[in-house]
Structures are given as C-alpha cells and as structure tokens.
Amino acid sequence: MLAEGDVQALLLTLKLASISTALLLFVGTPLAWWLTYSSSKLRALVSAVVALPLVLPPTVLGFYLLLAMSPDGPFGAISEAVGAGSLAFTFWGLVLGSVVYSLPFVVQPIHNALTAMGKWPMETASTLGANAWQRFYKVVLPMCKPGFITAAALGFAHTVGEFGVVLMIGGNIPGETKVASVQIYEHVETLQYAQAHSLSLLMLLFALLTLTLVYSLNGSAARLVRFSAPS
C-alpha cells in the first residue's frame, strides 16, 4: 500500500524526530530549569522567545531560519566556520529547525513538572549529602519522570507533524529533507489521493496514540504531586 518513496519519507521522519527529541531534551531541560528557578529580569523575554513557535506561522519561522542559515546569517557563519557547509536544504538544517520549532512543547511540560515538584525534594536531598548531579538523577528525574516523558512525546510528535518550516528550509529532497508531511503534500498535488490517504491515516493514528499516552500519564503525575507536596 505504501510506495517506496513513502517508506523512505517515513524513515526519514522518524530519524529526524528521534535526533531532534534527544537534542530537545538536552537543550530544553536546562532551559526549563532556568525558567523555573531564575529570578532574572530576562525570564519573561526568554519565556516569550521559547513560546514564539506556538503563535508564529511556520512560514515566518522558516523564513528567518533560512536567513540565519545563509552564509551571512549566524547559524550559517558557524556551520561554514566548522567546515560543515551550508545548513539550508540539508537534514541537519531540518534538525536545527525542528529543535527551535518544537522547543515550547518540550520546555513547558518540564517546567510544569519542576514547578509542581517544588524546591523541597532538592533541599532535602542536599541535607542528606547529595551533590547537584545526584540530586538531579536520584530525585528530580524520577519525581518529574511523567513531565520528561510528556516532553519527549510531545517534542517527537510535534516534529513528526512539522510541515511549514520543513518546506521553507528543507525543500523536498528525497532521503535528505522529504519527510512524511511533505510527501503527503506532494501526493495531493499530483492527485494521488489513495497514497495521501494511507500516509495521512498513519500519521493520524500515531498522533492519537501519542496524545492518549501523554494524557493518561499526566493523570498519574498529578496524583504523585498531590501526595508529596508539603502543606
């Protein structure tokens, strides 16, 4: 039922989403930490920047990312300097775009989990001799596990569902930047409705499954937090 190009597009989508999600957790965790605990005046501004992809048309975001990836732009200058060439219309350009585009979906659940947890578990662990790293992996990570899983699931799903940004900065090079959503668009453009249908249904089921998992997880997370919060 799936054409060879469809399978290739799906595999590329999974690769993009997996790599992006790993990077998103890596970047999003310290960012969420900072947003939760910092008293800096820049907090509101940084929160707004992180949330921008929620309100901006993906084309606007994609357009600026494209400019930034041009040899004169900041990302472009860096990638040229390290000898990686231009990022525009490459897989790694898409990874960068996905990280920016899905950042709020990762930062927000982690931020919420940290806020709900409060400071007491870390303080208590400190008094029991745990250093910063031990506090993170022995207390924060297990207590905020639902938040991290939600963040990973939403980041992954949102990257899979990406379209506008991909089209702006990636185009549709098969095996390099042609992800599932772009493939569907192309099927529709060429009036291959049956092909578009099977791929779309797959995407729909995947999104439904992910969100159901997230919502059922958040129920149990709320119970955990309710029990543990000191009055």
Place this chain on the structure above:
Amino acid sequence: MIRAKFHIEFPSPSSSSVALSVDTQLPAKGVTALFGRSGAGKTTFLRCIAGLQHDPCGELVVGDQLWQNKDMSLPCHKRNIGYVFQEPRLFPHLDVESNLRFGQRMSDKAREDELLALLDIRPLLDRPIQGLSGGEQQRVAIGRALLTQPNILLMDEPLSSLDASRKSELLPYLERIKDEAGIPILYVSHSLQEVGRLADYLVVLERGRQVAAGNPVAIINDYQRRKDYADAPSTLLEASIESTDTRAQLASLAIGDKILHLRNEQLVQGDIARVQIYAKDVSIALSEATDSSILNILPVTVDAIVHNNVNGTATVRLATADDHELVSLITMKSLQRLQLTVGAQVWAQIKSVALVQ
C-alpha cells in the same frame, strides 16, 4: 562550641525589618532549643546553619570545623548535618527502606539496628510511605537523617505538622534520640512545653534577634511570667535527686533543706530532674499542715500577686528559700481570707509534680 553570626534581611525593600541578626555561641552538646513566635527568625537561623540559605557575610564554626566565613562557604551537601523538617518530606518515588538508605553513611550494622529499634522503624520497612501516618513518616525522616551519621542534628519544629495525639506519640522518641544520639541537636520550636521537656540550653529569638540565652528553666519561668500565660500557668524546677524509695515508687528532690516527692521509678540518686508544677496544683496555707494527704509542702515567700479580673482568681508567685519559683492559682475569696501580701511567709502545698526531663 558552635559560633554563628548571620544577618539576613527580608527581600522586600519596603519592610525594613530584619529576618535574622544573630552573633552567638551555642553549646555543641545536648539539645539547644531556638524558641520564639512565628516570624522570629528561628527557621531562617536553622537554614543558615544548614547552608540552605546563604548570608554572604555570615560566619559559622561548628566544633573545630569552619563551615563558613567571608571567604568560603561549604555547600549544604558538604556540611555533615541531619535535618528534620516540619513535614516528613519523604521522597514519594521511594519506599520506606530506600528513603532511609538515601544518603546513608552509617556502616556499623549494630548501631544501625539500634537506631531502627530506637525509632520503631522495622515494622514500617515494607509499607508504602503513602500508608504511613504523619508520626510514622516523621520517625522515618528522623531515622533517615541520623543514618547519614551527622555531626549535628537540626530539627525544625518536627512535631508541628502533627495533631496533639500524634505529638505526644512522637515526643518520647525525641527524648530517646536526645539521650542516645550522642550529637548536639538544634531544636526549633514555638512550644514552651516541648522546649521545657527537651532543651538543655535555650535561645529566645524575637524579630530576628537573640533576646535571651541560657538555662531553659530560668528563661521559661521568666518568659511565662512576662507573657502571663493565663490559661495554664506553671513553673519549672530543676533539682538533683537526693534519694529514691523503690517500694513507694517515689524519688525525692532536694529543694533547699526540704524534699519534693516525685512519683518515679527510673531516676537514681544524683540525677538532675526537671519538673513542671502547674499553678492550679499549688495551694497556699498559713501554717505547715501535718494532717493533710498532700506530701509536698514547702515554705515559701510571696513574691507577687496578680489579680485575674475576668474569672475571680489571683495568681500568686512564690519563691523558695533557694530561689526556686512556684506559682499558685487561688480564688479572690481565698486571697482575702488569707490576707496575703507580698513578702508574707507561707506554705505551698503541691498536689502534683510532673517530671518533664
């Protein structure tokens, strides 16, 4: 000796008041109580000692270890403390056993067993922490703190989140810890009763400043007098056990050349006992009654008479020859009948003496 100097101001610029401003020395043995009403800076003081709150100009020396001065400050996890918070603060993702083991440094199995037995924790080990009562959770929290083998135990109102019956259930455990742990304990409390039972040394904080420090008995009696605790006035007495009578289950406290009998089987000769005597249990006679069932009769001088206008009673302050204080609650009618005046020599008849320490 613990030398501590901290100055912390409230973050809000509008309120100029000080959260904590102390420069003091505390004994590095026994229980030192930090007493004061809420907002007096007790918890802030404890958090500064723990390193949970930072005063850049603070100074702290515990025993022979420098923990903080203007050049350095050990982070909390490097200070060898045990900290028991108001709430038990057990980690919800761990069971009782893992909570206990979190941060464990005690490797001596015999001592560990002793500690778990002391706190009666063994029967709780395989229960989920969600199924423990508040008092049981707090016992696990105390065990968890002590298993890190701290040099000092900091306790921030460990009973305050419990209801009255749980409080009296946990208090004996605290007394055992005090006797067995062998490390200094800093104990924050706003309850005179707890302080009277546990403290060997007392620091009173008001608006962030130390207003009194020293022997708890004198300070508590003084505090009760000034604040006039009209609901249940009492005084504390501290004296050594002169003799015990096991058959009658009585111990005798030496008060001057007189004896105060105390129902007790555990005390031995030479122990220092602290007792609490409530004003309602003290009556006054002009002569020494020899035909009364009351055992404890002491000669005293009337120190002060306070009329409690609302309920027709008077609070009479009495002093023994060697300056122990007693307080007696009598009716206005009795006061007039006995024609008591300040300086009068009378006899205090004490119906009941409660051992608090």
